[in-house]
Amino acid sequence: MNTFKKRYISALLAASFTVAPFAQAFQEGDILVRAGLATVVPDDATSNVFVGSDLGFGLSVDNNTQLGLTFAYFFKDNWNVEVLAATPFKHDVNFAVADPLGTGNQLGEVTHLPPTVTVNYYFMGSTSAFQPYVGAGINYTIFFDEEFTDTNSGAGLQDLSLDDSLGLAFQLGADYKIDKTWFINGAIRWIDIDTQAEFNLSGTPGRVDDIQIDPMVYTLSVGYRF
Template sequence: MKNLALALTALPFIASASSAVAFEKGDILVRGGFATVAPDESSSNINVGDDLGFGLTIDNNTQLGLTAAYFITDRVNVEVLAATPFTHDVNFAIDNPLGTGNQLGEVTHLPPTVTVNYYFNDPSSAFQPYVGAGLNYTFIYDEQFTGANEEAGLSDLSLDNSFGLAAQVGIDYQLSERWFLNAAVRWIDIDTEASFNLGDTRGSVSAIEIDPFVYAISLGYRF
């Protein structure tokens, strides 16, 4: 009975500690960590006057991932995703017919994304799973062929920027009143087209669906 009385006496303090770490309307969350962009790509075939019968593949890349979120209610926030630039190797989908290695070139991109997220648990819970949906605009730049492919006559590689939908699931786990851990998986709709020159002939890839999954692990701070 004595232990039960002590436990009941402590309940107000436990409740107070729990509410002290609650996410609330007006809170600002800032996170920093690692983000891996893993393309789930498909592409139309490369065309240089004729259809060559094969397309492209794109490798993964990991960079510093940054997010900032503002709670418009106790359960809903608006989040912006940013990162240091991602650079991906672009490869032939089959053995390179030019004999210059399987890597065709590389491209760099920035994928700023805005999502609206809904948190399921009571705001006072330390464990906060959420889902979100929003929009992405991907800037693609610094496209270049490898040196061997340039020597073989490839030049002027260009990929279009992309605008599309985005969705995510994630978890925030509060370590203290201010600090928390985050893990999130995003899917981003990124579609583009490529054009280039092979000697005097203009070539293209009319449809490249990159559609990556973005895996992130971060440490966050609440203001």
Template sequence: MKKQLLALAISAAVFSPFTFSHQAGDILVRAGATTVAPDESTSNIFAGGADLGVALTIDKNTQLGLNIAYFLTDNINVELLAATPFTHDVNFSVNDPLGTGNKVGEVTHLPPTLSVNYYFNDPSSAFQPYVGAGLNYTFIYDEEFTGANRDAGLSDLSLDNSAGLSAQVGMDYMVNKTWHVNASVRWIDIDTEASFDVGGADGRIADIEIDPWVYTISVGYTF
């Protein structure tokens, strides 16, 4: 009898599919590289009521990406994206229009994003693709002009915070029940406007659509 029970146990272990999937109640914590690549469009810079005929471009930046997710069901989770602060170079859209160099300055932001994701595949699959949508709130701070622009009379740069929608596609590849590798691509709606002082006159950029693509590769652990 003992030999028969042992044989049945071995047979079950060999022939039963291993369940890779996340389950309701699981908590995932991930860390990896996140790149924010703006797909920006801006209106022209106005200074003292005059259109300078110049817009802006914004460089990409990569930081440590962090997120945590909680599974409400076996197929649906709620996920919070966080990261260390992103700092972007801001440049004139044409080369050196003011004689102060092409770089306008720098801005720093944090874009926490809360998403709901749906996982498609059967629980026995190690490959777990998903889609998601959510809300973003971007905190923008530490805005500053370059020294050359400050010397030219530009000061008090300020950009408004932004609230908008987000969407993403991603996948988890389950190494085992505890560890997985994650990759995702997000689009985030980030719109703002800028104000500044130029020689005692008001300056502004009325419409800055940053709208970045956000790329993340990370390693995750399931609790």
């Protein structure tokens, strides 16, 4: 074997050892940190609004995108526990029919934090940079800063309050490794978020008994492996 071939083969072997960590599977003890965009898309089915009697219309909740953060720890090869966090999501709450009170279609807005813990299983072994996974867990959604629009407040709507929610969460996602430490992540979650709303209309108690937000949550992020 001539000198050029020896050098060429040696270079290939060196490159293979350099790239080998790129395909290394996540394993017990690894910590993953991700940051990117998280979009909450509610499937907003609600019961009707009651103020003394059924007013005959419900509510809708719009989408919102915020900074999403996830932290995951592999307690076993192919298995991790993950926490989803984010900056607070703020949603417009609208009447499900056009302007029923003559105050505009937007009723108000609510802010919430949806911390979610899931246990995830990774399918692929050490030979693939593409690492898909599925997970299931628990979500606790905290509502705060609920408020009516100025127009609705002026019409006598006051004291909007939404109950916190505890429910199941499921997700499907994948990490794609750029190198040994950096990777790109995409995930889709379905979260069971059900709540109730209470308010006052010129001193008369009002309520919405069942607000099923049940959103799809889409995340796209960059991650780092420790």
